[in-house]
Amino acid sequence: MQKPSRHVFICTSSRHTGQQKGFCHSKAGVEVLQKFMEEIEMRELGGEVFVNNTGCFGICEKGPIVVVYPDNVWYKSVTSDDVTEIIESHIEGGKVVERLAF
Numbered sequence: 384m385q386k387p388s389r390h391v392f393i394c395t396s397s398r399h400t401g402q403q404k405g406f407c408h409s410k411a412g413v414e415v416l417q418k419f420m421e422e423i424e425m426r427e428l429g430g431e432v433f434v435n436n437t438g439c440f441g442i443c444e445k446g447p448i449v450v451v452y453p454d455n456v457w458y459k460s461v462t463s464d465d466v467t468e469i470i471e472s473h474i475e476g477g478k479v480v481e482r483l484a485f
Contacts, residue, residue, distance in 0.1 A: 394407040
């Protein structure tokens with residue numbers, strides 16, 4: 384297995400039971416996750432960038448939350464429309480999308 388250069392975590396409000404409900408789920412966290420997966424595949428970054436959904440980060444009022452490691456960059460209120468910008472600017476370009484970062 385190749386070690387990724389970045390790992391992206393997206394809150395989809397998954398529970399330990401596998402059930403998805405909660406703020407990030409209701410604010411389209413699953414669609415954000417799907418968009419990241421589509422963009423990563425389309426750009427052939429699958430070996431370099433891993434994408435996973437997560438449970439609650441505990442900051443629901445800022446959700447959906449996206450976290451990029453190892454950069455330790457946290458993005459708030461991410462929509463599927465923001466994903467391309469995050470990938471182009473941050474993942475491929477190394478520049479944080481300041482308007483979404485917190």
